[in-house]
Amino acid sequence: MNASLANSARMVWAALRMLLVLTVVTGIVYPLVVTGIGQALFHGKANGSIVKVDGKEVGSKLIGQSWNIKGADKPDPTWFQPRPSNSGYDPLSTGSSQLSASNPKLVAAVKAAKKQVAAFNGVPASRVPADAVTGSASAIDPDISPAYADIQVKRVAEHNGLSVARVQMLVDEHTTGRTAGFMGEPHVNVLELNIALKQLAEK
């Protein structure tokens, strides 16, 4: 056996041991330490910000849901509706439509959504904001724009037997501004808003 071959073999062996040692450090110790800190200090968040109503888990604050009539593929008028989702808000199938702005499929989808949202909420198409007719990046966007929440107020109030002013107040209370005043965009968390709505309607 010549020397260079033995040399190479030694190098491969060293490289493999290096990888295994670094795997222990970065692949086992590091995530476990972070998990330990996270679970100890931020238990709820580290486990997905699960929201409970009357002791029952009803979703994650961070994961959007569909609010359809049970068993039907139709939006339920008693709830605030989320953005369109190309996966029906399935967290095991995240990601967007990937359609380009020039794609006829997307053009048709936007046209149809605009018509549907306007009719569903009884507002002119010109008042329908962009987020109401476009799919999000994650397909589980938990939020809608304040403008989209606003145009749903009247419909939601009517179907829950509440006053428009009261529901509008609810929306305003659940509008989150930009983080620290300038990071991100204002938004309304649909799950939290609907939970508050349910509690209000049951009173």
Place this chain on the structure above:
Amino acid sequence: MSSELADVLVATALIGALALVHRPLGDYMAAVYSSRKHLQVEKWIYRSVGANPDAEMRWPAYLRGVLVFSAVCVLFLYLLQRVQDKLPLSLGFKAISPDQAFNTAASFVSNTNWQSYSGEVAMSHVTQTMGLAVQNFVSAAVGIAVAVALVRGFARSRTGELGNFWADLVRGTIRILIPISVIAAVILIAAGAIQNFAGIHHITTLSGDKQAISPGAVASQEAIKDLGTNGGGFFNANSSHPFENPNGFTNWLEIFLLLVIPFSLPRTFGKMVGSVKQGYAIVAAMGIIWFLAVVAVTWLEYAHPGTASHLAGGAMEGKEQRFGEGNSSLFAVSTTMTSTGSVDSFHDSFSGLSGGVLLLGMMLGEIAPGGVGSGLYGMLIMAVIAVFIAGLMVGRTPEYLGKKIGTREIKLAACYILVTPALVLIGTALAMALGKGQSSMTNAGAHGFSEVLYAYTSASNNNGSAFAGFAANTEYHNSMLGLCMLLGRFLPMVFVLALAGSLAGQQPIPATAGTLRTEKPLFTGLLVGAILVITGLTFFPALALGPLAEGLA
């Protein structure tokens, strides 16, 4: 406050934070790679591996270290995916197919993190944390090591020695990447990112639906994915997933993490070659190009050209409400120009021209500011080219940092800048000629061509983002893109280390009145010009067929 004003504040806060941090971090990194002392944990690592961290290596030995280590990594990661179903914590996921396992192994070892799989339904806890996340650390550390070796080539004289690869690899991981990642990961959890090893969580919603909530060690992976300019998302939706990126602040933090090491390394370089001004000339060139791209993409996304966006009244397709157009544009530019490839919005749905700017950002060779390490060595290669062009103009032998740029040096630099364009253009042309590109498109026409061009550009330049409508999980594309990623990563490293060796062996030339002052704004301008002209000439025809055709239609 208007969205536009908020965006300006977000960018200002980002630039301010980078300006604040680059100095201590850059100096710290210079100290890390210059120190003669070893930490206790490092001594333990060297002992268990049987490596001598104080043995100086000449360039062939250093290169051998890089290549052998990376080859072992590819093999290990490949095998791990092939047997993940037989290991604990598999979540019931199957073994990954051979072509996809090769693609993913090549992808994570080459710091590309191109993903032809969906994390939430493919990769087990063990594969994610002990396979993929480990590569996030070590591939980043390898990148910085090679950059540091090149810097030593400039800094040292009359020796061929470039340092010790094992020591550089371990120090980068232990002293730089892990500490920052731990801090960043904890902040991310505090802001809402998840971190657990649970199973899939089933709940019943108020409207009576069943929903399955994904588990995972997400925050720990998110931190290093951005810090190491890797980009491979835990979930298919990547950093647009609320569990990876819950709000406007985390989005800002993740952009900061993408940029912080690439924008600090020029300071490290300046420190190590004994003139921080040389580092500032480099960082200025990086910053100018990055900033112009941010302005261009943000403006284009707000203007939202394109029929569907016009109808909708905004370019919100493929974007999250909590980020909007502005924050998404800043992320998009920063991720494509750092060779990261994580996304908080989907580039396929950006307007045609914005997509073109993102493509161009990668085509520049990932140097503004580029990936960790690879950005610096790429930019230094361009500096060598710029010095050479300037030398031709005035008829003097070019020199840079007291080193002569002779025939051997310029040949190596020229080989470097030919690698990725060749891979991109040949890869795209082959895919189109064989009909493999067409069959993977989601969108038709010019935009469809952009999807193919974007895939091969992203893979060859080790970015990893995608026009994700491109159906990449086919045997052909898994294999070809895997090849592009490996060649696009390691072939340039061969030329970089050969150049480093040849520079380190030279006698330094004393600066004279006729020496080009490479620390001055004039040189920064020359450098930016050279980069734009070289990239423009190489890629204009390809860009004209894709994004330009779509954008100007």
